[in-house]
Amino acid sequence: MWWDPRPLGPECLHAQLGELGLWIRREAGEVIVSSRRDRDVASDRLEFDEAPEPPDLEVRRFVMSEVVETFAFQPRLAERSVVVRPLIPVYLPPGQRVSIFVTTPLNVLLLAGSVALGERSIWDPPETWFGPSPVVGELCYASRTSGTRQRAELSVPATRAVTEVMLENQGAETLEAKSIRLPLPRLTLAWDASSECLVTETVRLVRKDAHNAELRVEALPKDTKVLNAPRQKSGSVWKHALAALWS
């Protein structure tokens, strides 16, 4: 797996994770992490090799008391919720239930041996606000998706995680889902060997009535391997105002 520890020798280790390029070099008593973000690079590109550092990088020196033999890039879900906007608005008539599959880009935790050197986002996420007004709401990342209904149709690059979102309209009126807030800090990141991609729990959004909604996080399938626990630990059901989940 690409997140397994890699040997860090005298040569410079280069990792291209989407638009984020990282060059890791070991010196006496320190690890030098250089990086560059290149928006022209495809977001699904994933490469690891040994390459010298190009000029004009952002350089950080980490002073270590121990000799670092390995380096790992551990995938993590984003630290904020992501607002998913279908390219075409989705309308859900009363009594209907539908599943859509969305992918979200990952962050990576840089691990020198067992020492965490910090987290970097593979993407440069655009920020957005999710709420009924600029005063009430939550700062999130924005993501656009085609909102595929068939899991098999979805191509999931290694730099993204897939989440099944079940939408259920128990209200009396048709629901327009222009955007959905996906609470990534409350989700687990896991490896699904059967589909060979990174997944999270299924998120179930239930519209109860005109004003209230419920968010449920279903259990992960049994054959998945947990890579990261949720950042925010809480129960699996949250009752929200409708505007806190949908808009």
Place this chain on the structure above:
Amino acid sequence: MDELWNTLRTWTSDHWETFARAGLVFVFTLLLARVAAAAAGRWLGRDDMQRSILVRRAIFYSVASVGVLGALREAGFDLSVLLGAAGALTVAVGFASQTSASNLISGLFLIGERAFGVGDVIRVGTTSGEVLSIDMLSVKLRTFDNLFVRLPNEMLIKAELTNLSRFELRRIDLLLRVGYGQGLEQVRAILDGIAAREPRILEEPKPVFVAQDFEADGVLIKFSVWARREIYLEVRSELQIEVRRQFDAEAIAVPGSRMIFDPGGPGPAIEGHGGAVAGSEDSGSDDSG
């Protein structure tokens, strides 16, 4: 002199136990006041510094006052006489210090109203800065050029006060003037493109483009975007630089700029009098919000 010294020594030796007791009461209650105030501060935490400071001070001075009164009683003072004198003194001091009393009461209103707290960035009149403390008589600020400013509480109650730290988001308004020869749709597309490419500009609330006014030398445009409060100044500056760069690249004529003929270039270059950006609302505030 010797006689006075002997009298004092005799009196002290007769009453040393009384003084020692009074001293012990005072020191003990002072320690108790410190411990109680610190415990209250720890219990309240650092989330609301203003409330924490207020409660700590109230506990410390209340317990210390009891200590002073207890020590005086132990030393043999008649507290009823002292309290009577204090009442008369209060009236006299009240008349003599009306401004201080006004500040004191204004301070209580300010604390009760909770319009701002310690650590917030506020603007009062022409002064902007970070609130260092809210005291009984005044509020202390640190301005962004690192000056210490003391504002009387009474002034804060009367003046218009803006809290720049209250909400998580801030709107950045750019005022631009473009010549009548330019297509507004092209200007709008450039501005929307700049906003879309900058990840720190929020997607929602959406950027707003308003053709605000027709002026003698061009159309006044207001372009508003939203960003996080912490990076407000940074984004505003970057946005203005990018607008200037894009307007130059697209040869958008800006009234007030001198057009020069550049025979080697693809189009007219602009030699600016400050460039494309005519100004930004709120540009006078030197805040980092």
